[in-house]
Amino acid sequence: MDTDALETTASPVRASRQDGSYPRPQLVRPSWTDLGGEWDLRFDDDDDGLRAKWFAPATAITFDRTITVPYPPESPASGIGDTGFHPVVWYRRSITRPTTEGGHTLLHFGAVDYRCSVWLGGTLLGHHEGGHTPFSFDVTDAFDGEGEHSLVVRAEDDPLDVAQPRGKQDWELDPHVIWYHRTTGIWQPVWLETVPPLYVDHLAFAPDVTTGSVVVTVELNRRPDDHTLLDVELSFEGEPLATHRIAVHSHRVDVTVVVPRQINGQNYEELLWSDRTPRLIDVRLDLTGRTGVDSSDTVFSYFGLRSATVDRGRFLLNDRPVFLRSVLSQGYWPQSHLAAPSGDALRAEVQLIKDLGFNAARVHQKIEDPRFLYWADRLGLLLWEEMPSAYEFSTTAARRVVAEWSDVIRRDSSHPSIVTWVPLNESWGVQHIAHDATVREYARSLFHLTKSLDPTRPVVSNDGWEHLDSDIWSIHDYEPSGDVVAARYADRASVAALFDGVGPAGRRLRLGDEPDRGQPVMLTEFGGVKFAPNSDVDNAWGYSTASSADDFAARLGSLLDAVRASEVLAGYCYTQLTDTGQETNGLVTADRIPKLPVERLRAIMTGGAGAAEAV
DSSP states (O other), X not given: OOGGGOEEEEOOXXXXXXXXXXXXXXXXXXXXXXXXXXEEEEEOTTOOHHHHTTTSTTOOOOOOEEEEETSOTTSGGXXXXXXXXXXXXXXXXXXXXXXXXXXXXXXXXXXXXXXXEEEETTEEEEEEEOTTSOEEEEOTTTOOSSSOEEEEEEEEOOTTOTTSOOTTBXXXXXXXXXXXXXXXXXXXXXXEEEEOXXXXXXXXXXXXXXXXXXXXXXXXSSOOOTTEEEEEEEEETTEEEEEEEEEEOSSEEEEEXXXXXXXXXXXXXXXXXXXXXXXXXXXEEEEEOOTTTOOOEEEEEEEOBOOEEEETTEEEETTEEOOEEEEEEOOOBTTTBTSOSOHHHHHHHHHHHHHTTOSEEEEOSBOOOHHHHHHHHHHTOEEEEEOOOOSSOSHHHHHHHXXXXXXXXXXXXXXXXXXXXXXXXXXXXXXTXXXXXXXXXXXXXXXXXXXXXXXXXOBOSSBTSOBSSOSSEEEEOOOOOHHHHHHHTSSHHHHHHHHHSOOTTSSOSBOTTOOOSOOOEEEEEEEOEEOOTTOOOTTOBOSEEOSSHHHHHHHHHHHHHHHHHOSSEEEEEEEOSBOBTTBOOOSBOTTOOBSSOHHHHHHHHHTOTTTTSOO
16 A cells, blocks of 8 residues: 555635535644545455454455545445445555654544444554444554554445444345445545644534524543633634633533624624525634643634524524525435545535525435535535434334434534434334334434434424424425426415325324424425436336426426415425436436536526526
8 A cells, every 4th residue: 555645635724715625624623634545445245354353464364455445335436336235344554653743643534334443553443333423533552653554444334234324225235216326334534633632522613693602612532731721713704703712621611702793783694604695704723731731732613603493384594584495415426326526526516506596405314424514504505414214113223323313413513504404204214103102202202302412403303294293394295297286285274184184195294283383384305307318227217207308397397386386385305406326307417417407497496587488
């Protein structure tokens, strides 16, 4: 392995204007070492590796393949492209201690699907479970001297384990219906950074638009020594907004910083973040310990001053109603699967969604790369974040979902773009929720757990149907006729009839006497029109089929006009952004080529000028 290929990348001091390459955009340090690129790989289908100590530097076993990290081995971009069942895979590469002097060296993983163990130089660093959440190890002591050290990762991802939160990764050998190829092992960036002995380990922001303040939660790697100070500086477009200094006596501290200019109520909206004006406030934190004991740690971040609530049948952003024009985004690429092809591809994805006329996206059955969230923050795209489902209800599945979902909220709660949490989708993993009291209690617990971990955003209890208590009544309806959709959602009486009876998919929309607090009603999956005249995908399908570009435009226009005509609906989510595997019902192809001119699609989605014109 060529360790000379490692590159230390400098990061900007304005986190709100970074280039999108840094893997953790809301906790930025000046330099980092990317460990992406070529690694050795070996499949372990018989699970012999632990017994044979493949993690040992002197192992005689040959890692017989070369993989490009962070692309999963099922993907062509990895250089492997093997979509068979391989429940255990091993990775190996050589690394050297970063050249930065002093401090501690941290090894970070963005995500490894699903369960993994990590060794450096034969020393076990630790384990992690959860295929969508980050983890880190302090590897300072594992570097025994200078020179190269063997970094080994064992990843376990059993395709037949339906208690594992897997989203839309198929448990069958070949993709079928709405499921697609698996993503095994490392699929987000791996990197090193050097930190001082006392450093910022986690950072979170809780803004309050009514007081013009933000609570900055800072967690340190350990309890600080006496005389440790924390300085917080806020700025916007280079203009200083506020500073705050506090003595730190615990490993966790909450700092409330007030922005004085927000006291002027007539001008307070000038700093607010929204999809139209995605203003980001830069943050600099300086942690200074006793001289000679702890050197200082400086980190850079950002947040958006905004609120997201629901009231009186509407979704409110900064206390103003916003009609959500959303699209279902699965974040799947033919060449790299759930992994992003590049950091630039994530920016392009957000920009594409905006260009098509949407102000929001529902990220479906995937926890997106933080760099995607950064571009949503910066470019102004509202996001619904949805937990990838397990496919059975059991104590094992419940424990896994609760643990991973809690980590997801911890990772992402400071992104202003995320405006809604979705812990369950279409009763996946809770199939008997209508009749099993135990399942209902589990679903209720997810809703209330989410509210307790983050009380600042709406939570959808079970997106699509069979709602328990929920902040939004969301409905999935793939009726192909615009006239039928228009009648179904025309007014409050027609929508009330849906909730009193059986919903469009043959499921009750609301279970029992769940509280109705005037929650907004949204059509969060509809459309799904297939238009793929040149597709070579086997068993390609959609919920209805267009025969030509003109027919595709007409079907889209009819459905979108019906949704906009409703006096009840507070938003929509069209299915879907891209063709995904055999699902050829995207607005663009799997390679992100629009199926109609972008301006035409934008007019249809927004109801703007030109929506009724011929293609």
